Amino acid sequence: MRVAVLGAGVVGVTTAWYLRAAGHQVTLFERQPGVALETSFANGAQVSAGHAEPWAQPGLWRKLLRWLPREDAPILFRLRADPAQWRWGLAFLRECGRTRFLDNLRQILALGTYSRARLRELRAATGIGYDELDLGIVNLYEDPADFQRAVEVCRLVRELGYERRPISLDEALEHEPALAHRRARLAGATWTPPDESGDAHRFCLALAAQCTLAGVEFRLDAAVTGLNVAAGRLSGVAWRDADGVSRQASFDACVVAMGSYSSRLLRPLGISIPVYPAKGYSATLELRDAARGPRASVTDESSKMVMTRLGQRLRIAGTAEFNGYELTLNPARCQALVRRGAELFPGAADYTQASFWTGLRPATPSNRPLIGATRIEGLWLNTGHGTLGWTEACGSAHALSELLCGRHPDLAFRFLTAP
Numbered sequence: 001m002r003v004a005v006l007g008a009g010v011v012g013v014t015t016a017w018y019l020r021a022a023g024h025q026v027t028l029f030e031r032q033p034g035v036a037l038e039t040s041f042a043n044g045a046q047v048s049a050g051h052a053e054p055w056a057q058p059g060l061w062r063k064l065l066r067w068l069p070r071e072d073a074p075i076l077f078r079l080r081a082d083p084a085q086w087r088w089g090l091a092f093l094r095e096c097g098r099t100r101f102l103d104n105l106r107q108i109l110a111l112g113t114y115s116r117a118r119l120r121e122l123r124a125a126t127g128i129g130y131d132e133l134d135l136g137i138v139n140l141y142e143d144p145a146d147f148q149r150a151v152e153v154c155r156l157v158r159e160l161g162y163e164r165r166p167i168s169l170d171e172a173l174e175h176e177p178a179l180a181h182r183r184a185r186l187a188g189a190t191w192t193p194p195d196e197s198g199d200a201h202r203f204c205l206a207l208a209a210q211c212t213l214a215g216v217e218f219r220l221d222a223a224v225t226g227l228n229v230a231a232g233r234l235s236g237v238a239w240r241d242a243d244g245v246s247r248q249a250s251f252d253a254c255v256v257a258m259g260s261y262s263s264r265l266l267r268p269l270g271i272s273i274p275v276y277p278a279k280g281y282s283a284t285l286e287l288r289d290a291a292r293g294p295r296a297s298v299t300d301e302s303s304k305m306v307m308t309r310l311g312q313r314l315r316i317a318g319t320a321e322f323n324g325y326e327l328t329l330n331p332a333r334c335q336a337l338v339r340r341g342a343e344l345f346p347g348a349a350d351y352t353q354a355s356f357w358t359g360l361r362p363a364t365p366s367n368r369p370l371i372g373a374t375r376i377e378g379l380w381l382n383t384g385h386g387t388l389g390w391t392e393a394c395g396s397a398h399a400l401s402e403l404l405c406g407r408h409p410d411l412a413f414r415f416l417t418a419p
């Protein structure tokens with residue numbers, strides 16, 4: 001089959017890879033001049049299947065209200081005159097009930113576990129490197145109530161077959177010795193040995209090179225402008241080249257993997273998907289004294305930030321702001337990252353020399369991505385990965401390729417049938 005994959009973030013590049021491996025003729029469209037230059041560029045770098053609890057959880061609204069007036073709040077809704085934002089917000093509140101929370105957690109964990117296995121196979125098969133570290137992830141809690149909730153999540157995650165457990169502070173500091181000076185402030189820690197970390201952008205560059213060798217056609221600087229549909233069936237893709245020329249080509253199938261922009265492309269076709277941008281920030285710094293930085297990756301639950309070692313670099317990422325598609329760097333939110341980095345890992349880097357970045361997580365209210373078929377024959381979705389797109393990319397892409405080939409992937413996840 002001739003398949004177009006739209007969007008060359010981590011989800012699109014992996015989708016192209018697995019579809020090509022399944023024998024399809026694949027063309028990857030990307031509006032940027034290279035791969036993974038938008039949300040997959042400088043994320044938190046965690047491949048964290050064990051961090052399966054969705055944002056929407058019981059009691060979150062209390063925190064949201066507390067955070068509302070703070071410019072540097074971990075999660076911030078800036079209410080706009082935007083019906084899509086309001087619809088998304090209401091759907092998000094519905095997902096906060098305990099039953100939905102547990103159902104979402106189970107599915108997210110199943111997809112993350114499946115994805116971790118696919119990532120490892122892919123790494124072994126291709127030998128690609130991306131500053132990866134297979135050393136587990138420590139989560140830190142300063143609030144005893146948050147820690148108690150995490151103990152419950154660990155139990156659920158373990159019951160579902162993935163290893164994540166509460167650990168003593170001594171053990172946490174064995175894994176991350178540079179945090180010894182924070183000991184008195186910590187209420188608890190959890191440890192997820194199978195979780196990993198690595199640079200998603202470097203991963204995409206390396207995998208894109210393998211895709212080219214395998215015969216995937218790349219159309220960069222190509223902004224997709226629409227999808228052609230005839231008699232309920234996808235017939236082709238229309239795009240604009242860098243020189244401004246409009247073009248189109250026929251395809252047998254098309255996978256939309258355009259992250260937060262997927263909803264905009266689908267709307268004219270009458271397909272409404274609950275994907276809304278959740279803006280996040282990161283700071284990347286050269287490590288000056290690596291021994292004072294993270295050994296692998298740490299999630300600081302009180303600030304909702306992650307701090308990850310990437311070779312000789314330190315990546316600090318986090319915060320979520322629901323404010324449409326705008327991408328300006330807010331100085332208060334940038335400073336919140338480096339301030340917290342300097343508190344946890346003082347002296348590890350020169351915190352005045354950070355490269356700041358912002359990206360739009362393609363968030364769904366449930367944190368579950370949308371993977372599978374639409375009601376238009378030949379039109380498929382692989383989008384809405386929110387906080388876990390790097391973690392879930394290989395699994396989502398492999399599963400999508402299986403579905404497109406008429407097979408059902410072997411995991412307990414509800415795939416789309418026809419939105």
Ligand SMILES: Cc1cc2nc3c(=O)[nH]c(=O)nc-3n(C[C@H](O)[C@H](O)[C@H](O)COP(=O)(O)OP(=O)(O)OC[C@H]3O[C@@H](n4cnc5c(N)ncnc54)[C@H](O)[C@@H]3O)c2cc1C
Nearest residue numbers: 007009010011031040044045046224259280388389390391
């Ligand atoms: C601050 C932050 C920290 C994060 N930390 C983590 C983490 O630690 N672990 C984790 O698993 N996930 C993390 N994430 C989430 C993860 O980065 C995203 O879920 C993931 O990058 C989404 O990938 P994607 O390919 O769906 O979207 P994108 O990377 O945004 O890719 C979509 C692509 O589509 C292209 N595109 C859009 N419109 C068009 C068009 N009209 N024509 C052609 N191309 C188009 C874009 O240019 C883009 O390249 C984080 C995100 C943020 C913002």
